[in-house]
Amino acid sequence: xxxxxxxxxxxxxxxxxxxxxxxxxxxxxxxxxxxxxxxxxxxxxxxxxxxxxxxxxxxxxxxxxxxxxxxxxxxxxxxxxxxxxxxxxxxxxxxxxxxxxxxxxxxxxxxxxxxxxxxxxxxxxxxxxxxxxxxxxxxxxxxxxxxxxxxxxxxxxxxxxxxxxxxxxxxxxxxxxxxxxxxxxxxxxxxxxxxxxxxxxxxxxxxxxxxxxxxxxxxxxxxxxxxxxxxxxxxxxxxxxxxxxxxxxxxxxxxxxxxxxxxxxxxxxxxxxxxxxxxxxxxxxxxxxxxxxxxxxxxxxxxxxxxxxxxxxxxxxxxxxxxxxxxxxxxxxxxxxxxxxxxxxxxxxxxxxxxxxxxxxxxxxxxxxxxxxxxxxxxxxxxxxxxxxxxxxxxxxxxxxxxxxxxxxxxxxxxxxxxxxxxxxxxxxxxxxxxxxxxxxxxxxxxxxxxxxxxxxxxxxxxxxxxxxxxxxxxxxxxxxxxxx
Amino acid sequence: xxxxxxxxxxxxxxxxxxxxxxxxxxxxxxxxxxxxxxxxxxxxxxxxxxxxxxxxxxxxxxxxxxxxxxxxxxxxxxxxxxxxxxxxxxxxxxxxxxxxxxxxxxxxxxxxxxxxxxxxxxxxxxxxxxxxxxxxxxxxxxxxxxxxxxxxxxxxxxxxxxxxxxxx
Numbered sequence: 001x002x003x004x005x006x007x008x009x010x011x012x013x014x015x016x017x018x019x020x021x022x023x024x025x026x027x028x029x030x031x032x033x034x035x036x037x038x039x040x041x042x043x044x045x046x047x048x049x050x051x052x053x054x055x056x057x058x059x060x061x062x063x064x065x066x067x068x069x070x071x072x073x074x075x076x077x078x079x080x081x082x083x084x085x086x087x088x089x090x091x092x093x094x095x096x097x098x099x100x101x102x103x104x105x106x107x108x109x110x111x112x113x114x115x116x117x118x119x120x121x122x123x124x125x126x127x128x129x130x131x132x133x134x135x136x137x138x139x140x141x142x143x144x145x146x147x148x149x150x151x152x153x154x155x156x157x158x159x160x161x162x163x164x165x166x167x168x169x170x171x172x173x174x175x176x177x178x179x180x181x182x183x184x185x186x187x188x189x190x191x192x193x194x195x196x197x198x199x200x201x202x203x204x205x206x207x208x209x210x211x212x213x214x215x216x217x218x219x220x221x222x223x224x225x226x227x228x229x230x231x232x233x234x235x236x237x238x239x240x241x242x243x244x245x246x247x248x249x250x251x252x253x254x255x256x257x258x259x260x261x262x263x264x265x266x267x268x269x270x271x272x273x274x275x276x277x278x279x280x281x282x283x284x285x286x287x288x289x290x291x292x293x294x295x296x297x298x299x300x301x302x303x304x305x306x307x308x309x310x311x312x313x314x315x316x317x318x319x320x321x322x323x324x325x326x327x328x329x330x331x332x333x334x335x336x337x338x339x340x341x342x343x344x345x346x347x348x349x350x351x352x353x354x355x356x357x358x359x360x361x362x363x364x365x366x367x368x369x370x371x372x373x374x375x376x377x378x379x380x381x382x383x384x385x386x387x388x389x390x391x392x393x394x395x396x397x398x399x400x401x402x403x404x405x406x407x408x409x410x411x412x413x414x415x416x417x418x419x420x421x422x423x424x425x426x427x428x429x430x431x432x433x434x435x436x437x438x439x440x441x442x443x444x445x446x447x448x449x450x451x452x453x454x455x456x457x458x459x460x461x462x463x464x465x466x467x468x469x470x471x472x473x474x475x476x477x478x479x480x481x482x483x484x485x
Numbered sequence: 486x487x488x489x490x491x492x493x494x495x496x497x498x499x500x501x502x503x504x505x506x507x508x509x510x511x512x513x514x515x516x517x518x519x520x521x522x523x524x525x526x527x528x529x530x531x532x533x534x535x536x537x538x539x540x541x542x543x544x545x546x547x548x549x550x551x552x553x554x555x556x557x558x559x560x561x562x563x564x565x566x567x568x569x570x571x572x573x574x575x576x577x578x579x580x581x582x583x584x585x586x587x588x589x590x591x592x593x594x595x596x597x598x599x600x601x602x603x604x605x606x607x608x609x610x611x612x613x614x615x616x617x618x619x620x621x622x623x624x625x626x627x628x629x630x631x632x633x634x635x636x637x638x639x640x641x642x643x644x645x646x647x648x649x650x651x652x653x
Contacts, residue, residue: 006625006628007628015629022636029643070628070629071625071626071628073626073627073628073629073630074629109647111643111644111646111647112647114643115640115643115644115647118636118639118640119640121636122633122636125629125633131630133627133630134629134630134633137630137633137634137637138633140637141633141636141637141640144637144640144641144644145640145644147644148640148643148644148647148648151648152647152648154648163648
């Protein structure tokens with residue numbers, strides 16, 4: 001057996017956070033079998049332990065250099081550990097949001113948590129590889145997890161409809177991804193982005209053109225995952241239909257993984273055709289921002305509004321990638337970190353005002369909530385200000401660096417479009433605040449999800465949004481130094 | 486006429502004849518059986534090309550699993566519904582045109598490239614068995630993606646149970 005000639009214990013150490021989450025996923029699955037129906041919340045506790053342990057390990061692994069494992073399939077560097085941490089924090093907050101929610105909706109089964117854990121594993125693999133095959137398999141794994149979690153509210157027809165739509169559109173996107181990878185492999189004989197990049201540099205014009213075609217096919221799948229403009233159609237339906245904690249989770253975690261994977265694809269794999277992809281991304285970023293923000297102006301439902309807002313935020317992040325300089329890449333990572341707190345917080349408030357059946361999340365239902373629950377109101381104010389990009393929140397700092405990266409690369413028009421979009425977005429974000437504070441009838445009865453863990457999530461979100469807005473330098477320097485390419 | 490050509494003729498007849506059987510027969514269950522014949526014929530062709538592993542996959546996955554799935558799907562349907570189904574819809578002509586186009590394509594390619602029948606299958610035969618070669622690739626360089634597929638299957642299984650079972 002010459003197995004040890006290929007693999008050693010170092011390979012397993014390089015994927016330690018993923019391994020821990022996988023193990024805890026199995027523990028949840030097994031322990032769930034012996035738990036009585038009333039004690040199912042223990043699953044959430046085990047899943048939380050898994051996420052916390054994986055978080056500690058990935059913090060410990062930070063700054064230990066770039067390791068390549070599994071014969072070059074996996075690359076563990078600071079950027080992937082940073083995204084691991086974003087996914088882990090999103091997972092922790094999403095589980096904290098879930099505990100009382102799944103109880104109320106009567107979907108409290110162990111599979112809910114084990115699917116969260118397993119799809120987080122796939123997201124981490126997705127963010128830490130230069131190999132297109134690993135990318136394909138992990139994107140499939142995380143997508144299947146997300147389809148299932150979207151449809152978890154079996155009694156709510158919107159949830160099932162959203163899952164079905166997501167599944168069908170997602171399968172199309174996967175088809176394009178496979179086709180792109182196939183053409184790439186046919187052209188250059190490899191699925192490793194470093195090899196593809198080297199071959200693409202020397203390729204004749206016709207092969208380069210075919211390479212661009214293959215890249216565009218692959219980009220469709222990535223654009224679908226991050227909800228960029230022509231591939232965004234699923235986002236509002238899925239975010240509005242899915243269980244609220246899962247809308248929150250999938251608005252951050254898969255997006256974070258896909259953004260880093262996209263950066264690896266563009267910056268490392270497609271480096272020889274950088275001129276072409278920056279032109280393409282310029283248009284997509286501008287249209288994505290504008291589309292998300294303008295359509296959001298007419299939204300009545302808070303979750304749907306956050307869906308469109310997440311499209312526009314994908315556009316802001318694409319600005320950082322279009323800038324194609326290290327400031328832009330670092331700013332994207334930082335923005336993801338900030339987006340995690342503000343978006344999960346905003347979804348927590350949407351969950352706070354929801355009724356059984358995950359309904360009643362209209363913006364109008366926030367009327368007067370700031371007087372009845374002043375702290376929740378204040379927290380929502382912070383989230384909305386941060387999403388709109390008002391200082392001193394993390395949203396402002398993130399956007400500032402994204403747009404200054406664009407200016408640094410002389411993309412003045414893109415930066416201007418971005419700033420105009422921020423101004424447009426202020427209208428609908430502040431509309432939420434106005435509804436909370438100024439359309440008061442404080443007499444109205446609120447039906448809320450009264451959960452200590454949910455309130456803690458809102459608190460963590462608000463504190464994170466403010467703290468990293470006032471003191472961004474620590475995370476920002478980590479984000480800027482994480483980028484290895 | 487060597488033995489090889491005789492065997493090839495028989496297998497090719499099974500593959501093509503099975504395909505014709507599928508579209509000609511009126512009974513969908515018989516069509517499924519014709520499909521098995523077609524699969525077995527093409528599995529035989531793979532064996533002639535020294536692609537033993539693909540031949541086995543063809544038998545196990547297609548002739549075994551997929552046919553069984555189709556037949557079971559038919560059992561769950563109402564017999565009268567099946568009998569009243571129209572076998573060809575308005576788009577059948579487009580399908581036929583597409584098929585004829587691809588057939589002509591293959592003929593042109595085969596004529597142009599002057600396929601050397603003496604060399605047939607030589608590229609596929611690898612030193613040792615090709616099961617070993619595939620195993621080498623799967624468990625040496627592609628071990629990690631192979632392991633992640635285990636998680637895909639597990640998640641899909643969970644989802645199938647969690648989404649369809651009434652009260653868990």
